[in-house]
Amino acid sequence: xxxxxxxxxxxxxxxxxxxxxxxxxxxxxxxxxxxxxxxxxxxxxxxxxxxxxxxxxxxxxxxxxxxxxxxxxxxxxxxxxxxxxxxxxxxxxxxxxxxxxxxxxxxxxxxxxxxxxxxxxxxxxxxxxxxxxxxxxxxxxxxxxxxxxxxxxxxxxxxxxxxxxxxxxxxxxxxxxxxxxxxxxxxxxxxxxxxxxxxxxxxxxxxxxxxxxxxxxxxxxxxxxxxxxxxxxxxxxxxxxxxxxxxxxxxxxxxxxxxxxxxxxxxxxxxxxxxxxxxxxxxxx
Amino acid sequence: xxxxxxxxxxxxxxxxxxxxxxxxxxxxxxxxxxxxxxxxxxxxxxxxxxxxxxxxxxxxxxxxxxxxxxxxxxxxxxxxxxxxxxxxxxxxxxxxxxxxxxxxxxxxxxxxxxxxxxxxxxxxxxxxxxxxxxxxxxxxxxxxxxxxxxxxxxxxxxxxxxxxxxxxxxxxxxxxxxxxxxxxxxxxxxxxxxxxxxxxxxxxxxxxxxxxxxxxxxxxxxxxxxxxxxxxxxxxxxxxxxxxxxxxxxxxxxxxxxxxxxxxxxxxxxxxxxxxxxxxxxxxxxxx
Numbered sequence: 001x002x003x004x005x006x007x008x009x010x011x012x013x014x015x016x017x018x019x020x021x022x023x024x025x026x027x028x029x030x031x032x033x034x035x036x037x038x039x040x041x042x043x044x045x046x047x048x049x050x051x052x053x054x055x056x057x058x059x060x061x062x063x064x065x066x067x068x069x070x071x072x073x074x075x076x077x078x079x080x081x082x083x084x085x086x087x088x089x090x091x092x093x094x095x096x097x098x099x100x101x102x103x104x105x106x107x108x109x110x111x112x113x114x115x116x117x118x119x120x121x122x123x124x125x126x127x128x129x130x131x132x133x134x135x136x137x138x139x140x141x142x143x144x145x146x147x148x149x150x151x152x153x154x155x156x157x158x159x160x161x162x163x164x165x166x167x168x169x170x171x172x173x174x175x176x177x178x179x180x181x182x183x184x185x186x187x188x189x190x191x192x193x194x195x196x197x198x199x200x201x202x203x204x205x206x207x208x209x210x211x212x213x214x215x216x217x218x219x220x221x222x223x224x225x226x227x228x229x230x231x232x233x234x235x236x237x238x239x240x241x242x243x244x245x246x247x248x249x250x251x252x253x254x255x256x257x258x259x260x261x262x263x264x265x266x267x268x269x270x271x272x273x274x275x276x277x278x279x280x281x282x283x284x285x
Numbered sequence: 286x287x288x289x290x291x292x293x294x295x296x297x298x299x300x301x302x303x304x305x306x307x308x309x310x311x312x313x314x315x316x317x318x319x320x321x322x323x324x325x326x327x328x329x330x331x332x333x334x335x336x337x338x339x340x341x342x343x344x345x346x347x348x349x350x351x352x353x354x355x356x357x358x359x360x361x362x363x364x365x366x367x368x369x370x371x372x373x374x375x376x377x378x379x380x381x382x383x384x385x386x387x388x389x390x391x392x393x394x395x396x397x398x399x400x401x402x403x404x405x406x407x408x409x410x411x412x413x414x415x416x417x418x419x420x421x422x423x424x425x426x427x428x429x430x431x432x433x434x435x436x437x438x439x440x441x442x443x444x445x446x447x448x449x450x451x452x453x454x455x456x457x458x459x460x461x462x463x464x465x466x467x468x469x470x471x472x473x474x475x476x477x478x479x480x481x482x483x484x485x486x487x488x489x490x491x492x493x494x495x496x497x498x499x500x501x502x503x504x505x506x507x508x509x510x511x512x513x514x515x516x517x518x519x520x521x522x523x524x525x526x527x528x529x530x531x532x533x534x535x536x537x538x539x540x541x542x543x544x545x546x547x548x549x550x551x552x553x554x555x556x557x558x559x560x561x562x563x564x565x566x567x568x569x570x571x572x573x
Contacts, residue, residue, distance in 0.1 A: 174358050176377045
């Protein structure tokens with residue numbers, strides 16, 4: 001059973017928890033913004049764009065690490081550049097996916113290059129790809145708090161027209177919704193969220209917080225409000241739960257975050273399949 | 286399939302504007318010319334549509350049928366002439382207009398229920414977010430009942446048929462009590478029985494509520510029984526009149542400047558002659 005103890009271990013959890021309180025805050029905040037933004041990513045079919053943005057954000061962070069400047073700023077700049085480009089390219093997912101396919105490996109390549117050139121601690125390097133939330137410091141937490149506030153505020157204002165424009169762009173345009181402007185604004189908000197997530201769970205695993213929780217929620221309900229609430233709950237549980245589980249064994253948090261997220265998704269798919277089999281169509285007649 | 290009593294009578298608040306609009310046409314184009322760059326789609330169009338009138342817009346691909354709707358939606362400026370909705374200049378997002386596009390334009394990927402979808406027509410354009418409210422719910426319930434969609438009010442959009450989704454589109458367009466309803470190929474990809482059901486639903490709603498309806502279609506026959514007038518675009522011009530006045534061999538031959546034959550068999554019409562006469566099944570790709 002020793003192999004199991006190396007990955008699941010609750011010894012000294014109480015003491016460890018106290019050390020990582022800032023990290024838990026960071027995880028909860030990240031879960032909140034990822035869970036809030038997830039339903040829009042889902043409605044706009046932007047999963048691949050999230051992945052692409054996170055690789056460019058990774059490149060930005062890697063360059064910043066090499067230059068010795070702020071990794072947060074580097075991740076944000078990289079992310080906003082990527083999101084801005086994708087936002088300007090418009091809403092047609094066919095064109096967009098090809099562009100992402102072109103940008104993504106380029107960003108990853110740049111990131112790997114600058115990590116290789118970086119002579120500092122190697123755990124810093126690894127963290128950008130796979131997460132280093134345990135090492136979160138006060139300034140990072142403050143940055144995350146401010147960015148989260150911005151994201152929540154912007155989303156609260158644009159939420160309804162953005163959802164309209166996402167599911168029904170033609171009628172939304174006819175009703176006077178500024179579809180294109182909203183697309184760009186949303187991509188920038190998404191870029192900010194991705195930049196925050198990249199520093200904490202790493203570029204490779206952003207999808208587990210931005211995509212998986214919403215997909216899990218969408219598997220068991222079609223009510224937009226409940227999807228949003230569940231998506232936030234699932235993302236927070238995955239982020240905070242992943243951190244707690246990773247403490248005892250002292251391993252990177254990302255496998256725990258992604259596994260919790262994935263298990264929630266599997267559970268929801270099973271529930272959804274059972275309901276579907278029982279004739280879940282909510283018809284009266 | 287649709288009973289008259291499924292359509293609500295016009296709301297009392299609408300009587301004032303309706304009385305006024307007896308004199309003001311719901312839609313008015315004068316000397317209107319539409320051009321993209323040097324290419325003129327149509328010119329000198331004069332069209333007045335009265336409240337409660339159902340006008341079918343016909344013509345071959347690229348004749349400017351959808352563009353006419355875009356002009357009325359304020360999305361496409363005229364090269365010359367004037368356009369007004371209820372006596373006012375057109376603008377994007379006008380509350381006077383309801384809009385029903387093709388069935389296939391709904392994104393089935395997005396998770397939402399029938400009532401959420403119809404609710405977007407009510408307040409989807411407003412900033413902020415929606416919190417559940419009783420009055421909003423009742424209004425959506427009544428809009429769903431008007432189009433006979435109450436039975437699947439809480440069903441996911443993805444589980445509905447094309448005809449059911451078009452009913453929701455109609456409810457979504459009518460929920461704000463518009464004065465003008467613009468329909469862009471709402472019958473595409475529907476089967477015959479749904480085509481006539483959707484057509485009848487739209488025409489009845491328009492008549493009962495005094496809504497002027499402009500109905501772009503290449504399916505002539507489903508709309509023949511309900512169309513008060515026809516606007517037929519071809520060769521950069523338009524002929525406007527009752528279906529009997531326009532859907533004739535001599536009139537269309539003159540309009541197309543090519544030999545056209547219009548054959549009537551009972552209450553059905555078939556148009557022969559023009560290369561892309563307006564009811565070819567492959568003609569769905571007109572949109573932008």
